[in-house]
Amino acid sequence: xxxxxxxxxxxxxxxxxxxxxxxxxxxxxxxxxxxxxxxxxxxxxxxxxxxxxxxxxxxxxxxxxxxxxxxxxxxxxxxxxxxxxxxxxxxxxxxxxxxxxxxxxxxxxxxxxxxxxxxxxxxxxxxxxxxxxxxxxxxxxxxxxxxxxxxxxxxxxxxxxxxxxxxxxxxxxxxxxxxxxxxxxxxxxxxxxxxxxxxxxxxxxxxxxxxxxxxxxxxxxxxxxxxxxxxxxxxxxxxxxxxxxxxxxxxxxxxxxxxxxxxxxxxxxxxxxxxxxxxxxxxxxxxx
Amino acid sequence: xxxxxxxxxxxxxxxxxxxxxxxxxxxxxxxxxxxxxxxxxxxxxxxxxxxxxxxxxxxxxxxxxxxxxxxxxxxxxxxxxxxxxxxxxxxxxxxxxxxxxxxxxxxxxxxxxxxxxxxxxxxxxxxxxxxxxxxxxxxxxxxxxxxxxxxxxxxxxxxxxxxxxxxxxxxxxxxxxxxxxxxxxxxxxxxxxxxxxxxxxxxxxxxxxxxxxxxxxxxxxxxxxxxxxxxxxxxxxxxxxxxxxxxxxxxxxxxxxxxxxxxxxxxxxxxxxxxxxxxxxxxxxxxx
Numbered sequence: 001x002x003x004x005x006x007x008x009x010x011x012x013x014x015x016x017x018x019x020x021x022x023x024x025x026x027x028x029x030x031x032x033x034x035x036x037x038x039x040x041x042x043x044x045x046x047x048x049x050x051x052x053x054x055x056x057x058x059x060x061x062x063x064x065x066x067x068x069x070x071x072x073x074x075x076x077x078x079x080x081x082x083x084x085x086x087x088x089x090x091x092x093x094x095x096x097x098x099x100x101x102x103x104x105x106x107x108x109x110x111x112x113x114x115x116x117x118x119x120x121x122x123x124x125x126x127x128x129x130x131x132x133x134x135x136x137x138x139x140x141x142x143x144x145x146x147x148x149x150x151x152x153x154x155x156x157x158x159x160x161x162x163x164x165x166x167x168x169x170x171x172x173x174x175x176x177x178x179x180x181x182x183x184x185x186x187x188x189x190x191x192x193x194x195x196x197x198x199x200x201x202x203x204x205x206x207x208x209x210x211x212x213x214x215x216x217x218x219x220x221x222x223x224x225x226x227x228x229x230x231x232x233x234x235x236x237x238x239x240x241x242x243x244x245x246x247x248x249x250x251x252x253x254x255x256x257x258x259x260x261x262x263x264x265x266x267x268x269x270x271x272x273x274x275x276x277x278x279x280x281x282x283x284x285x286x287x288x
Numbered sequence: 289x290x291x292x293x294x295x296x297x298x299x300x301x302x303x304x305x306x307x308x309x310x311x312x313x314x315x316x317x318x319x320x321x322x323x324x325x326x327x328x329x330x331x332x333x334x335x336x337x338x339x340x341x342x343x344x345x346x347x348x349x350x351x352x353x354x355x356x357x358x359x360x361x362x363x364x365x366x367x368x369x370x371x372x373x374x375x376x377x378x379x380x381x382x383x384x385x386x387x388x389x390x391x392x393x394x395x396x397x398x399x400x401x402x403x404x405x406x407x408x409x410x411x412x413x414x415x416x417x418x419x420x421x422x423x424x425x426x427x428x429x430x431x432x433x434x435x436x437x438x439x440x441x442x443x444x445x446x447x448x449x450x451x452x453x454x455x456x457x458x459x460x461x462x463x464x465x466x467x468x469x470x471x472x473x474x475x476x477x478x479x480x481x482x483x484x485x486x487x488x489x490x491x492x493x494x495x496x497x498x499x500x501x502x503x504x505x506x507x508x509x510x511x512x513x514x515x516x517x518x519x520x521x522x523x524x525x526x527x528x529x530x531x532x533x534x535x536x537x538x539x540x541x542x543x544x545x546x547x548x549x550x551x552x553x554x555x556x557x558x559x560x561x562x563x564x565x566x567x568x569x570x571x572x573x574x575x576x
Contacts, residue, residue: 054403056344056392058354061412066354068346068392070408070459090457104344104356114436115342120358124349148402169378171358 027249029221036219036254037236041170041178042188045121046079047234048107048170050190053145055105057083059094067094072149073103074141078186081123081163082130082138084149088157095161099127103163110198117173125182127161138162172232192262197233200265204230204238211273216242218276220251235259238269315537317509324507324542325524329458329466330476333409334367335522336395336458338478341433343393345371347382355382360437361391362429366474369411369451370418370426372437376445383449387415391451398486405461413470415449426450460520480550485521488553492518492526499561504530506564508539523547526557 039047049055057071069091074082081103085092095101107119130138138160142149152158168180180188193200204212212228220242227243237254255268256275327335345359357379362370369391373380383389395407418426426448430437440446456468468476481488492500500516508530515531525542543556544563 054394054397056346056356056358056394058344058346058356058390060352060354064348064352065388065412066346066348066390067410067412068344068356068390069410069457070344070392070394070403072404100353102346102354102356104358106342106344106358109342114434115358116360116434116436122355122357124353124355146402146404148404169357 027222027244027247029251030223031221033219033221036252037258038252039191039234039236040180040184040188042168042180042184043191044119044172045123045168045170045180045185046188047191047194048119048121049075049079049081049105049123051107051194052105055081055103057085057091058102058104059091060098060100061090061094062097067091071103072146073105074138074143074145076134076137076141076162079188080165080186082141082145082160083127083163084142084146084153084158084160086155086157087159092157092159095127095159099161101125101127101163102167108198110201119170119172121171122167122169123163123165123185124167125163125165127163129159130162134162135160191235193233193235193259193265196262196265200233200269201230201238204233204269208269208273211269211276212240214276214280215253215272216240216251218279219253219272222249222251233265233269235264315510315532315535317539318511319509321507321509324540325546326540327479327522327524328468328472328476330456330468330472331479332407332460333411333456333458333468333473334476335479335482336407336409337363337367337369337393337411339395339482340393343369343391345373345379346390346392347379348386348388349378349382350385355379359391360434361393362426362431362433364422364425364429364450367476368453368474370429370433370448371415371451372430372434372441372446372448374443374445375447380445380447383415383447387449389413389415389451390455396486398489407458407460409459410455410457411451411453411473412455413451413453415451417447418450422450423448479523481521481523481547481553484550484553488521488557489518489526492521492557496557496561499557499564500528502564502568503541503560504528504539506567507541507560510537510539521553523552 053072055071055073057069059067061067067090071083076082085095087093087096102122102124104120104122109115109118165182165185168185171177212230213225216225216228217223222242222244224244225242229241231239231241235258237252239250239252241250256271259265259268341360343359343361345357347355349355355378359371364370375381375384390410390412392408392410397403397406453470453473456473459465500518501513504513504516505511510530510532512532513530517529519527519529523546525540527538527540529538544559547553547556
């Protein structure tokens, strides 16, 4: 199995009630460093939603019990989900009777990774039938996500709904989770590098293990790092799994500046590696 | 885009309220044939569930509104889902307060296919905390699906639940959907060929288009078939998209007998092709 964040000790305290004798130890950085920038929960949620078109809808049945069903969705510019459901389907009738609903969307699970350590988002709120310009934007958003819907969007039993988002919960994986407020969610930016991030992580691990060790030594405070694995990459930096003689730990490096282009991961990692080697005073310092 | 069932006219009437001027025409078979055997909704649901470990849970928040969240699940021998949730997470607290819940699971979407035309299943019921032998079976089922859970199943904030299934809804894709009763679901068999079905469909289309045309002519009543595409394969047969001079249609062929082994698709299609060519009285009859 590929190493995931779980393999490494979290630097944040474990919130779970671990039985006596279990639990994680803790490996501290040797040098104090500034907290690296991380995407907010709102950014993480917007990014996961923007890169998928299939999710699960939770609606209420007539007896008040919940009903989960797979759906396709589009997104308005503020991240509000748009769905198209038939009243021939139970979820369509449920929304007509009670517009309260929730949508969960899971991001991609890298091959060999534990799905429990992967990104997902839950939204909850109320569905509204859009009118006027919002209806036009909602139709366009749904078409964009589900091109085949052109064939049935005008059928009389289909209703187009926009969710007014009231709750946002992001789970990034083991020990990485947070809620966002609706206005933060609406205003948050989508990470432009997300579609390239899995490839970048694999490429760094396959071909640039020495660069990762240099980054870990120069920037994370784990100056005794002997191995480093990229766990995740985003526009602000990379999560690293680091091995030291004192144990394993998960930590993070921040890029020199946030990336604003889909193709920016390559130059950001090259620049960060260069800077790390400058700091370490040894262009060949690689841990190998 | 790959051709999907939607490209072909359904032989079943379209249940949607199609606006005047729209809608599907209908191409009838030229020869009457027996209805080919299809997997039941219960079998389809059990098969989708058995081949995934990630789904979405719908629970009730304290105000009665629904909450959708991504989960991992295992399955008891009767298909009852087993989940492990923390009371640190909203869904864990929701179940403690109200055990009514629903789980949706989506099957794989073949590359280039519309997710709306792919298999998914929704279950609804009540979660119960298993005891005794059921608890042991539930732990084993969850371990099997989520091996990493060994690390946290005994933590004090985690609860293991088994869903007592009360509602089962299967959607196979456009125009293919049905409900099952809980006792049918519990008794249904998992299709052993499901993990190989996508590959088999691709292989038949890439390398055995002539065999598919022979099957269509010999068994479906569309004796004027000029092209045939495999859409889906299962232990009982294959769904075909057929082109005739009169139009396109989706239909089905049944294997000579149901397949009982994971590796059985190859010999079943070989046997059916042989039989088709015997019936057509021409081993070279291939439409090419």
